[in-house]
Amino acid sequence: MNQYLIFSISSNTYAIPIDWVDRSILAxxxxxxxxxxxxxxxxxxxxxxxxxxxxFRRLLGLEDKEIEVSDNLLVCQINKTRLAxxxxxxxxxxxxxxxxxxxxIEEGAKCPVDHFIRFNESLVPVFxxxxxxxxxxxxxxxxxxx
Numbered sequence: 706m707n708q709y710l711i712f713s714i715s716s717n718t719y720a721i722p723i724d725w726v727d728r729s730i731l732a733x734x735x736x737x738x739x740x741x742x743x744x745x746x747x748x749x750x751x752x753x754x755x756x757x758x759x760x761f762r763r764l765l766g767l768e769d770k771e772i773e774v775s776d777n778l779l780v781c782q783i784n785k786t787r788l789a790x791x792x793x794x795x796x797x798x799x800x801x802x803x804x805x806x807x808x809x810i811e812e813g814a815k816c817p818v819d820h821f822i823r824f825n826e827s828l829v830p831v832f833x834x835x836x837x838x839x840x841x842x843x844x845x846x847x848x849x850x851x
Contacts, residue, residue, distance in 0.1 A: 707803075709831060710779065711796040711824055714761055718796065720822055720831045725781050729795050732776035749789060751780060758789045764817070764837055783834050804828055 709720040710729070735747035735758050746758045758778065762769055778789040801822035819833035 706800045708798060708800050709822060709824075710798050711829065712777065712779070712792040713794050713796060714765065714767065714792055718824065718827065718829050719761075719792075720801075720824070720829050721779070721834070722831070723798050725783065725834060727780045727782060727787075730778050730780065730789075732772050732774060732778055732791065735772065746791060749778070751789075754787065756780065756787050756789050758791055759838070761790050761792050781834075783838060799824060801829075 708723040710723045710726050711718060711720045713719070730751075733749055735749055737747045738745070741747075744759050744763045746760050746763075748755050748757055750756070760769060772791070775794060777792050777795045779792060779795070780787070780789050801824055803820050804823040805821040805828060817832050817837035818830040819836070820831050821828040822831055823829070
């Protein structure tokens with residue numbers, strides 16, 4: 706059984722493996738930067754370290770919404786790049802078993818869902834960062850020096 710961080714965007718529930726998340730913090734003011742990657746909302750300062758903020762909504766092709774104080778930032782380290790993923794809310798951290806693999810997706814396909822877990826009697830998609838965040842997104846987020 707693996708532990709997942711379960712969160713919501715709009716009325717949908719999603720999950721990522723918890724070992725990818727350093728911490729979850731409430732949304733803070735995000736400083737806009739010019740000429741950035743389209744998924745990058747801006748940058749924030751976390752304990753003196755400049756961190757790029759990526760919109761999970763944009764990664765999923767959803768429309769942006771106004772950032773609210775109840776939104777959460779999932780601070781993650783991905784391929785040596787530190788970034789914060791903006792989500793609507795964190796539901797919980799939970800140990801879950803894999804309920805279904807994503808065998809319907811062909812090898813190498815661009816679907817960011819790795820597998821599904823069962824949570825509250827629903828199937829919840831679990832994202833694979835290497836599929837969700839392409840190298841160009843990571844390159845656009847990394848190295849931001851504000």
